Amino acid sequence: MTSNIRCGCCGYNYQRRISSAKKPYHFWSCRTKQNKGAKFCPSKNIKEWQIKEIASDVLGLADFDEEQFSKEIDHILTTEFQLDFVFQNGKVVQRTFERHENPRKVEWTDEMRQALSKKLKGRKREKREQKSNHDTRNDK
Numbered sequence: 001m002t003s004n005i006r007c008g009c010c011g012y013n014y015q016r017r018i019s020s021a022k023k024p025y026h027f028w029s030c031r032t033k034q035n036k037g038a039k040f041c042p043s044k045n046i047k048e049w050q051i052k053e054i055a056s057d058v059l060g061l062a063d064f065d066e067e068q069f070s071k072e073i074d075h076i077l078t079t080e081f082q083l084d085f086v087f088q089n090g091k092v093v094q095r096t097f098e099r100h101e102n103p104r105k106v107e108w109t110d111e112m113r114q115a116l117s118k119k120l121k122g123r124k125r126e127k128r129e130q131k132s133n134h135d136t137r138n139d140k
């Protein structure tokens with residue numbers, strides 16, 4: 001996927017970027033827009049999970065498969081909120097991504113992370129207790 005997203009506004013490739021948000025995520029943005037600003041290219045940024053989700057849909061896959069993707073797709077052309085998936089065999093499938101606002105997979109919230117780390121800590125404590133029980137048994 002890496003170099004195969006082309007900007008329909010200026011013709012340059014999209015580049016993979018990482019957001020500076022609290023919870024960083026990967027997104028793709030036009031090179032011109034990144035370097036010169038939206039004045040020179042008004043194209044839209046696309047979040048990576050959006051591309052993957054739509055690509056999976058276009059390819060008829062349950063989950064995104066990088067290998068399958070590069071085998072079938074020559075490049076993606078973006079125009080505003082539209083993605084044109086151009087297949088190696090010349091077929092073109094058009095999709096919009098503006099409505100794909102909610103990820104299919106649950107995004108991790110701070111609460112969920114805390115709950116998980118608590119769970120993991122609890123598990124470690126259990127192990128330690130088991131070990132000390134075992135040690136006492138050995139002493140007998």
Ligand SMILES: [Zn+2]
Nearest residue numbers: 007010030041
């Ligand atoms: Zn552009």
